[in-house]
Amino acid sequence: MNHTKGGLVIFTANSHPSSREMGKRIAERLGVELGQLQVYQEANRETRVQIQESVRGKDVFVIQTMSKDVNTSIMEMLIMVYACRTSCARSITGVLPYFPYSKQCKMRKRGSIVTKLIASMMCKAGLTHLITMDLHQKEIQGFFNIPVDNLRASPFLLQYIQEEIPDYRNAVIVAKSPASAKRAQSFAERLRLGIAVIHGEAQDAESDQVDGRHSPPTVKTTGAIHPSMEIPLLIPKEKPPITVVGDVGGRIAIIVDDIIDDVDSFVAAAETLKERGAYKIFVMATHGLLSSEAPRFIEESAIDEVVVTNTIPHELQKLQCPKIKTVDISMILSEAIRRIYNGESMSYLFRNIGVDD
Amino acid sequence: MPNIKIFSGSSHPDLSQKIADRLGLELGKVVTKKFSNQETCVEIGESVRGEDVYIVQSGCGEINDNLMELLIMINACKIASASRVTAVIPCFPYARQDKKDKSFFDIPVDNLYAEPAVLKWIKENILEWKNCIIVSPDAGGAKRVTSIADRLNVDFALIHKERKKANEVDRMVLVGDVTDRVAILVDDMADTCGTICHAADKLISAGATRVYAILTHGIFSGPAISRINNACFEAVVVTNTIPQEEKMKHCSKIQVIDISMILAEAIRRTHNGESVSYLFSHVPL
Numbered sequence: 001m002n003h004t005k006g007g008l009v010i011f012t013a014n015s016h017p018s019s020r021e022m023g024k025r026i027a028e029r030l031g032v033e034l035g036q037l038q039v040y041q042e043a044n045r046e047t048r049v050q051i052q053e054s055v056r057g058k059d060v061f062v063i064q065t066m067s068k069d070v071n072t073s074i075m076e077m078l079i080m081v082y083a084c085r086t087s088c089a090r091s092i093t094g095v096l097p098y099f100p101y102s103k104q105c106k107m108r109k110r111g112s113i114v115t116k117l118i119a120s121m122m123c124k125a126g127l128t129h130l131i132t133m134d135l136h137q138k139e140i141q142g143f144f145n146i147p148v149d150n151l152r153a154s155p156f157l158l159q160y161i162q163e164e165i166p167d168y169r170n171a172v173i174v175a176k177s178p179a180s181a182k183r184a185q186s187f188a189e190r191l192r193l194g195i196a197v198i199h200g201e202a203q204d205a206e207s208d209q210v211d212g213r214h215s216p217p218t219v220k221t222t223g224a225i226h227p228s229m230e231i232p233l234l235i236p237k238e239k240p241p242i243t244v245v246g247d248v249g250g251r252i253a254i255i256v257d258d259i260i261d262d263v264d265s266f267v268a269a270a271e272t273l274k275e276r277g278a279y280k281i282f283v284m285a286t287h288g289l290l291s292s293e294a295p296r297f298i299e300e301s302a303i304d305e306v307v308v309t310n311t312i313p314h315e316l317q318k319l320q321c322p323k324i325k326t327v328d329i330s331m332i333l334s335e336a337i338r339r340i341y342n343g344e345s346m347s348y349l350f351r352n353i354g355v356d357d
Numbered sequence: 358m359p360n361i362k363i364f365s366g367s368s369h370p371d372l373s374q375k376i377a378d379r380l381g382l383e384l385g386k387v388v389t390k391k392f393s394n395q396e397t398c399v400e401i402g403e404s405v406r407g408e409d410v411y412i413v414q415s416g417c418g419e420i421n422d423n424l425m426e427l428l429i430m431i432n433a434c435k436i437a438s439a440s441r442v443t444a445v446i447p448c449f450p451y452a453r454q455d456k457k458d459k460s461f462f463d464i465p466v467d468n469l470y471a472e473p474a475v476l477k478w479i480k481e482n483i484l485e486w487k488n489c490i491i492v493s494p495d496a497g498g499a500k501r502v503t504s505i506a507d508r509l510n511v512d513f514a515l516i517h518k519e520r521k522k523a524n525e526v527d528r529m530v531l532v533g534d535v536t537d538r539v540a541i542l543v544d545d546m547a548d549t550c551g552t553i554c555h556a557a558d559k560l561i562s563a564g565a566t567r568v569y570a571i572l573t574h575g576i577f578s579g580p581a582i583s584r585i586n587n588a589c590f591e592a593v594v595v596t597n598t599i600p601q602e603e604k605m606k607h608c609s610k611i612q613v614i615d616i617s618m619i620l621a622e623a624i625r626r627t628h629n630g631e632s633v634s635y636l637f638s639h640v641p642l
Binding site for chain 2: 042043044045046047068069070071072074075100101103104107108109110111112113114116117121261262289291292
């Protein structure tokens, strides 16, 4: 470590014990102790953060994983960052393996672009740099006016495929909807495998499909406005029956995606692939949100294994469903922290990453 | 009133409805829910283009969730071209971690006072109010208490913590005479209620005939309700900045002052560009 600068301090501002795992691992790899900090919720549910060591002139890294209580995790981070800023920290880097609200990054009807709101709040609180992993949309980097390092989990997932799936050379990388085709393509290229794309399954209500509504909103009932002022209505998209483009007969199917949250679409895709002749079905995703009944649905489905990284703690879900496996990515986060602190180049961490990953 | 819309967050729908009723308006349509991954989702259900929007959200219950909901709603209204967005926050969260001072904000802040409503309640509900004594449970509230005492033309007292020696626990000392008087404790918020319950004991043992507690924000977290039930209060009165229905079921001593008319009047005056300072000393009908 470079000791001529103020020094490095790593904090993890999570109050939930399972969320502190990542922070502990990273600190271990870097050979430093986690900073002394108290984060807790008071009786009236307000979050309180008390830093117990000096951060003046130091490079602070705040590692924050998103727990079940997303809003509380965000608040803990904001309070922590602001406290460091007002205590004259030299720089404050946020390490958020999973960036919250990343699925609400587009305008939906009369909603709000929450990702932009959170980006603004973090910058205003005093964040000077952000390290995250596999942003849902790369454009989210543009919401920030500070440098953002969007690391990739794909090398780890690729390594898992090559080491843990014995006959992976007989596999096909599958995109469960056309939206994830580019990601499937970048995986397939690096493994020298073919791809398949599933098209036509019902989109769930929570998907970030832009509904084409900009201002003014399109009028539904044509009777209400003057006939000469009719604005042509947007034709609703037709949903074709489920088709699989590509051949999965007699092969292992590996579905890749960035987030696995509500598993309905994955389970449906697995059914389809099984019907078309796939003999084993894997799901590889970077962020395993696995909310509510997901573990049970996976257990009962045709999916053989679900592989996620430890960006989001999911111990409870693993207990409920033994099909879920974890890949540890703390190595790349700690390497990123080390390089940023020492002012070294980060390009080594991005070698072998295609344009579409 | 044209061009005005009032939306309610999910923290205190009852108060929002009362405010809307007083203004003769319907609450705006908005859907607030949480996705299965616990992320908040807000969708405004009607047009707010060019409207003067008021969002009512109190900092109570799950504070971080309600705060995020408020921020997202404000953001959504701004993006939907509302002409002005005003947040109505009856109980401001995180108020004890830093002062809720006007200078901390870049935008106009109207900090309303419950005092007029408190005075009205005292005159209407405490028979011997002309001979009562207003007490502050700590030295910090002296200004608040003297203001009320002056307007009622009654005496005041205060309780302060005295530490005799380094390792000794604070002693509570009553400054003022409460013998044979009805004592009314006044404070801005009641959280765990440790302080006011001790204060009540002190007042009774000093000769007060009855003890009332009037607090603007009734947070009542942790052991608060059981402490109140075991203490010697005649009544504990709070405003409805924070929903109290659940807590009233567990404690019969809690009474509620409705302050929806103050907020409604503030909204009406702000919308019409009138002065809000009338509300600092009067309760609207």
